Amino acid sequence: MADHASDTELWRRAALGDQDAFATLFERHVQAVWNHAYRLTGSWPVAEDLASATFLTAWRKRAEVTLVNESALPWLYTVAGNLARTEHRSSARRLRLVRKAEPPADVSDHADSVVDRVSAGDRLRELAAAVTRLPTAQRRVVELCLLGELPVPDAAVLLGLAESSVRSHLSRARARLRTELEETR
16 A cells, blocks of 8 residues: 555655655665765765665654655755765865875876776766766756756756756756866866
8 A cells, every 4th residue: 555655645654653654665766866876976885875874864854854746756866965965075085184194106006097997987976076066056957857867847846946947057067067078088
């Protein structure tokens, strides 16, 4: 019975403490949230951690959340995006700290540079980094529509914007990403 209930009904029941309803929401959306987190980070383990943290946040805030268009996905994508940005900032701080602590290497290892160039995840990480550098409005639209595969009308409702504004932000973001990624090649 719970499998056929809408997200709104399941969320309402979860807010009242129904763990089975929340488990159904989890099973229904965990793969989509993980995919979204992977697109944002380019890392399987980080995506797993972000998906887990997203649902932990959902459980903790289940009584405070209002769903958009009968779906929990827009809210879950937003939480995952916020967590990914926090993770990116934390990773950057750790990397800066490690670089300060390491003595400079005089000789670079050719094998390391080859591995870096052929890594399939490098391009995705470049894209994820480029997305984080977009202006906030464009970044949110890209995260929801391109990375999260949310339809433009749903993103517009979630962001409180007109559909034409979402399309405009999306067009500008695509052009900016295209230019930035071509410059890195």
